[in-house]
Amino acid sequence: MENFSVFELSELDQIMPRLYMRWLLCIPITGASPSKAAIVDLLENGVKAAVEKMPILQGIVIPKPLDSSRLEVHIPKDSHVYELRIQHHDGDNDNTFPTYDSLREADFAPSSLPDRLLTPPDIDPNPVFDMMATFIRGGLLLCIKFHHAVVDGVGLALVIKYLAQNCYKLSVRDSSTPIIPPSIDRAILPPRRTPCTRKTTGFNVVDLDEAGCKSAKEYGAMTSHTFRFSSESLRILKGICQNPVSMISTQDALTALLYGSVSHARGLRFTMESVEVTTIPSVVGIAVNGRGRLEPPAVDYTGNFTMYATFACPIPLPTENITRQSFKDLDKLSKHLNLPALASQSRAAITAVTHDSIVSVISTAASLQDISRLQPAFSNYFQGTDFFITCATDFPVFEQDWWTGGRVETWRMPFKKEWDGSCAVLPTKDRSKGLDILLGLREDDMAIVKELLISFGAIVL
Numbered sequence: 203m204e205n206f207s208v209f210e211l212s213e214l215d216q217i218m219p220r221l222y223m224r225w226l227l228c229i230p231i232t233g234a235s236p237s238k239a240a241i242v243d244l245l246e247n248g249v250k251a252a253v254e255k256m257p258i259l260q261g262i263v264i265p266k267p268l269d270s271s272r273l274e275v276h277i278p279k280d281s282h283v284y285e286l287r288i289q290h291h292d293g294d295n296d297n298t299f300p301t302y303d304s305l306r307e308a309d310f311a312p313s314s315l316p317d318r319l320l321t322p323p324d325i326d327p328n329p330v331f332d333m334m335a336t337f338i339r340g341g342l343l344l345c346i347k348f349h350h351a352v353v354d355g356v357g358l359a360l361v362i363k364y365l366a367q368n369c370y371k372l373s374v375r376d377s378s379t380p381i382i383p384p385s386i387d388r389a390i391l392p393p394r395r396t397p398c399t400r401k402t403t404g405f406n407v408v409d410l411d412e413a414g415c416k417s418a419k420e421y422g423a424m425t426s427h428t429f430r431f432s433s434e435s436l437r438i439l440k441g442i443c444q445n446p447v448s449m450i451s452t453q454d455a456l457t458a459l460l461y462g463s464v465s466h467a468r469g470l471r472f473t474m475e476s477v478e479v480t481t482i483p484s485v486v487g488i489a490v491n492g493r494g495r496l497e498p499p500a501v502d503y504t505g506n507f508t509m510y511a512t513f514a515c516p517i518p519l520p521t522e523n524i525t526r527q528s529f530k531d532l533d534k535l536s537k538h539l540n541l542p543a544l545a546s547q548s549r550a551a552i553t554a555v556t557h558d559s560i561v562s563v564i565s566t567a568a569s570l571q572d573i574s575r576l577q578p579a580f581s582n583y584f585q586g587t588d589f590f591i592t593c594a595t596d597f598p599v600f601e602q603d604w605w606t607g608g609r610v611e612t613w614r615m616p617f618k619k620e621w622d623g624s625c626a627v628l629p630t631k632d633r634s635k636g637l638d639i640l641l642g643l644r645e646d647d648m649a650i651v652k653e654l655l656i657s658f659g660a661i662v663l
Contacts, residue, residue, distance in 0.1 A: 205278060205280065206276040206277055207277050207279060208274055208275070208276060208277075209274065211272070211351060211352070211388070212388040212506065213394070213563075213573075214391065214492075214505065214506045214564060215273070215351050215352065215505055217405070217506075217563075218354065218506045220350070220351060221349075221350050222324075222348065222350065223347070223349075223358055224321045224345060224346070224615065225346050225358065225362070225613065225614075226315060226343055226345050226613070226615065226616050227344040227346065227599065227610045227612075228305070228310055228342075228343055228344075228610065228611050228614065229341060229343075229344060229604065229610055229611060230306075230340065230341045230342075231302070231340060231608075232340075234606075235608060236605055238292070238337060241335075241342065241608075244372050244605055245286050245333075245335060245344075245604075246286045247369075248365055248368040248372055248604075249286070249333065249365060250284050251368040251372070252364055252368050253281065255383040256361070256383050257281075258386055259331045259361075260278060260281070260284075261275040261277040261278075262276050262328060263327070263329075263330060263349045263351055263352065264327055264328070269571075269573075271574045273351050275330060275352065287322055287332070287333065287335070288334070288335050288336075288337070289319075291339075292339050292340075294339070296339070298319070299314070300338075301338065301340050302340030305338075306612075309430070312426070312427075312428050312616075312640070315343070315616050317616040320334070320345050320616045321334065321345050321347060322347045328349060329349070330348065331348050331349075331361075332346075333345065334347075345616060346358070348361065350506070351506075352505070352506075354506045354507060354508040355592065355594055355597060356493065356508075356597065357507070359629075360502065360504050363384075363599070363602050364381070364384055366603065366604045368381060369604045369605060370602065370603050370604060370608075373605035373606060374606065385500070385502050385503045386503075386505060390500050391505075392496070392561050392564065395561050395565040396565070401559070401566075402563050402566045402576065403509070403510070403511075403512075403559040404487065404509055404511060404555070404563070404578065405577065406576075406578075406581075407570070407576055408575055408577055409575070410572060421585050423645045424644055425642070425643065426621060426641060426643070427640075427652065427663075428638055428640050428663040429639045429655050429660040429663070430636055430638050430661050430662075431456075431639065431660050432659060433634055435636065435658060436452050436456075436636060438532070439456070439459060439659075442455070442533070442541060443458055443536070443541050443542050443544075443545035445542050445545075448549045448550070449549070450548075452637075453488075454545040454546075455545050456627060457544070457545070457591050458539075458541045458542075458544035458545040458548060459539070459658060460591060460625055460655075461515070461544055462540055462541055463650075463651045463654040463655060464589050464643065464647065465515065465517050465589070466524070466650070466651075467646075467650035467651050467654075468484075468517060468647055469482075469517045470523065471646060471647060472517065472519055472521070473520040473521045476519065477520070481518050482516060482517040483516055483587060484515055485513070485588045486512065486515070487511070487579065487583070487588065487589070487590045487591070488512070488551060488590075488592075488593075489591070490508070490509045490510065490555045491507065492507040492509040492560050495509075495556055496557055509555045509559070510579065510580070511552045511554065512579045513547040515540070515544060522538075524538055524654075530657075535658075583623035583624055586623065588623065589625075590623065590624040591625050592625075592627070593626075593627040594613075594627060594628055594629045595628075595629060595637065596629075597613075597629045599629050600613075612631070613629045613631075615640055621642035622642050622643050622644055623642070625642070626640045627639050628640060638663065639660075
């Protein structure tokens, strides 16, 4: 008899990237905090309590035996004792990391939070969930790692909130208040529609040859930066992008600025490589939380419900340089980057994600024998011409104490240098101070984009 149960993933799970999300929660430890031993005990027993209600947390992700293009989760029938991964760098003479106060003074600069030191190791078979606690002088850096085939960003935030609730309940010794876990029930999703029209908002169905292999190419050196826009800078940017036809959001304005700046930098590089007068196809993808667009909404669902809004804006060659004087004139700069039009396209694309478009994507995915044929319409973002943006500003990671006074102060992605063509608007505890944006690009493109973003009021953390 098999010693595990099989958890079937949804079609929306199957079309997500096969990778891990890794979030770093920065929590101060003060004289009023529990002891380190007590914090370790709270974390371990909090996870244990969560696993009892959400056994998928102790599962592993593997290919389906009869369809290697799809995944499933194996959940062991015998529960095991969860052992927290712990790193101790809180000794008086341990300089592996800056002190927590020093990190706070530097706005938790990503360069001080390296991926290789803070994230749980990659192991095989792939666990659904892993967590590592790194104690530093004056604080805790808690890295939570979750497989994207099981949850999306909103779902992970719901799981993290649930973990925190369990830890807090143990810390205050409250046995009377029930904690309701978020839903993992894939039956909440609408069924596939037959016959399938294969209308796939945000996705393309590609040929098997195109899905299975990509030609090798040399990659330029890459880097990433976190940019902070003050609330005043965002207000000005949003005003620049407004038009009389549609109501532009801050996300639309940021999408326009980031995509416009990246496309400009890439266009300059392509112009140096070729004198041909032409246009290069380019598509931007925008992650959209589909939970509120479902009828009825599924706000507490943890499984993947990220849909993609997309629009195309070809890069013209040759691309003209921006004069130094224009960098000081935001109106001229916004026109050169085409910001009002890009913001309007962003709003229209996001509005097009509806209950019906979600059902169409599910139906198309279910109709494909090889799920890898359904790919994002912006899949050429890595050292290519496309771009991707995801917005995490509303993720509930700051709402719940892990213990009395143990509330997340800052959310970061551990610093990882090698990525290009995508960005994330990070959750921020105090929105009145503005927003932080993590952007990865080629180094040569980043030099140009950084100058453009600084012109619009950004600072580099």
